[in-house]
Amino acid sequence: MKQGEQHPIAAGVTALVAVAVGVGLIVGIGMFVGVNLMGLGGGGAAGDQATDPDAGASLYAPPPKPTKTATGPAITLNASPTSTPEKQGASVSTSPSASKTVAARPVKKEITLQAGTVAAKPMERIDLSGIYPGGEGAILRLERNDGQGWEDFGIPDIPVRGEQFSTVIQSGRVGKHEFRVRDVDTGTYSNPVTVTIG
Template sequence: MSEQLPERPDREHPIVAGLVALVGVAVVVGLVLGLLVYAGSRVLGLGGDGGGDSTSADRSLYLPTPSETPTASGPQITLAPEESSSGGGHPGGPSKSPSASKSSDKEISLSSSTTSAGPMQQFNLTGVYPGGEGAILTVQRRQDGSWQNFPATGSVSGETFQIPVQTSQPGVNKFRVVDSDSKLQSNVVKVTIG
């Protein structure tokens, strides 16, 4: 009289039931991850269809069409501020006045980190050169009545410059910097060595 209970299918094949459950969980996890990746790519603008148009409008690099620049009339040379201020009393003073007004537009302002230093003690020639971004400046020293190139150069970055200098020449040394391309000269600074 033994009554036999009907067997349930999951008891018959527990491995098959486990595999079906595993596949079901994998499908659900895959769908959730797929939706997350899709939503993330849309937020970041990585979509292939309409996303490209919106990011191209946000680009910051713009290259204008090249055009010919107008040529300036008059001399292409600017004079140092000290020369333009003393040029009024010399013959030919009126011819220097257009250059003097040009140099006021673009001027190199020079200063020194010190007014006195010991022999071969390093000091800095610093300054501001508005509109001179990337210009190479050559240091000059007044020697024997004329300006001589000094073995120190620097470049303008962010419209400022700093050039380290060392000299053993005793006494008052006069320095200036000159733009290698435009030949524009700065004001003169004095440093006493010794």
Template sequence: MSDQQEPRADRPVLNGLVALVAVAVGVGLILGLVAMVGSKVLGFGGDDGDAAADTTVRQSMYLPTPAKTDEPSGPLITLHTQDPDETDTSSTDSTDEPSDDPTAESTESESPKAGEISLQPLQTSVASGERIYFSGVYPGGEGAILRVQRWENGGWAEFPASVGVTNGTFSSYVFTGVGGLNRFRVVDSDSGTVSNEIRIQVG
């Protein structure tokens, strides 16, 4: 009877070992399945990583297709710019320094002022009996009658000629048979304003 009961006593131990192995295998399968699903969800898969890396490389190396651009049709203009300091300096220098141009000075000095008579001859020498043409400017002397005078015997004498002022200017002529250097001037009959004299060589 004792020999028949010993195998029965060992069977529960065997059953326990089988159960432990089964539980271990089941737990291992469950853990492996969980690990595989987690790696796919989190993107740890090798193939997906390589594909993503390949896509990134392709996108970073993308070159756009070159296109021909139209050349400008309008004129090319270059604007010259100048330093405002330099402009101010040059303008100041030009204002401060006196002008060396004698023409500008003579023009300014010869310009008659209001109420002054400026007289000039057409020529400085004529033949005896030839007309002596003259002209002048008389600002502010509109309508004035200017009498011609000639230098005779150390003084100014009336000459038988006169001229009227129109638009601030006048012109006329005289002639004389007196040879040599003749000096003439004109005088405003009303105001007594006297012009400069002109010298004409006659003969």
């Protein structure tokens, strides 16, 4: 090897390092330009917010102002019987809106039952379904009346999910049958539906 010539391994390592640095610079510059073009860089937005702190605000709330009360509140919520305005010496408003209280009405739980068919052959599939507003989680029992009084039909109890319920039955007993469901906890009955089998 002549003096001044580099060893081949050292020359190869130097070339690899030079290529790696060049590729790294190109990738870094490309990412910097791409981030700024896509608006992901926070430089401009941070500068704007530094000069105008409300530039990014999307909700405006007016400053609070004290309310004027003459003789007390017009509506009293959750008032106890021991602290009525008469006992406190306050004047009582006689306007209908202030003197009348509206009690929240409970949801009337009515079970609505419907049959998928009104006539079926013996052992043919009969779909029964319905809705039970306010009856989420209730357990219903199917009953049948074939002219001799209501009796349990003998299938597993039906759960109410999403205020709805459904089941499938089969019967080989020929004749006119009425079906209804009963809430096993409250005793509430649905409307009866009639299916003729035969």
